[in-house]
Amino acid sequence: MVTAGHCTSGNGAILNPSQSDYIGPVVRDNWKNGHGSVKLSGQSYYSGDMALHRVNPGSSASARIYKGGKTSSSSRAVQDFWRRWAQEGDKVCTGGMMTGEKCGWKVADTQVTFRYSGGTTARNMVVAKKASGSCTVNGDSGGPVYTVDSSGQALRQGHHLRWRGRRGRP
Structure with a gap:
């Protein structure tokens, strides 16, 4: 499974949102x-900013994107x-744990560098903006970014990061 690298615990584990359930180890990570x-x-x-992790035996994963918030089973x-x-x-659309599916995003820029206020820098990012409607909130990071085809199925493009910082070029 793929998520945002900054969503991992010490670059070693993926935990559920309440930090109480170990989901699996990080296999590959490009975030320090x-x-x-x-x-x-x-x-x-x-x-x-990504982390690839293995889903432990006894846990399950499927190729589905949840459309609702954290208590939804709609996918x-x-x-x-x-x-x-x-x-x-x-x-593109985003799928966030807190807000669910949000469509209407349009890619505005690519290969962007973000410098966060604490000195952390995310490189080679894509910026998408929305002209109207509600946006994502804290807790949506790591959710999928995708395009919906004519049959209603998703084509996975990446994952979502909620950004608040300064934008610059590499």
Whole structure:
């Protein structure tokens, strides 16, 4: 499973939102807590803020995106993943644990560097903006970013980060 690297516990574990249930170990991570984006082993570029983790035996995961908030069981099937880099003008949806599905986002910029107030830096990020409607809230980070096809299935593009900081270029 993929989530935001800053959502992991000490870059070693994925816990549920109340921090009481261990879901699985982080297998690969490009986020260093207190620092920000780091290059994955063997890569020459920064690839944002992500963590890949293994779901432990006894736990389960499926290719579905939940459409409602944290108590919802409404979901959407994930058909596949998006097969190209994000481009300005792409229309996307987000799925957050707190707010559920939010569509109407439009990619405004790519390869952006964010400098957070505490000195943490996220590199090579995509910015999407909404012209109207409600947005995401704290607790939605790590949720999926996706496009919905004509059959109502999702094409996974990445994951959501709620940003509050200064924006700059690499």
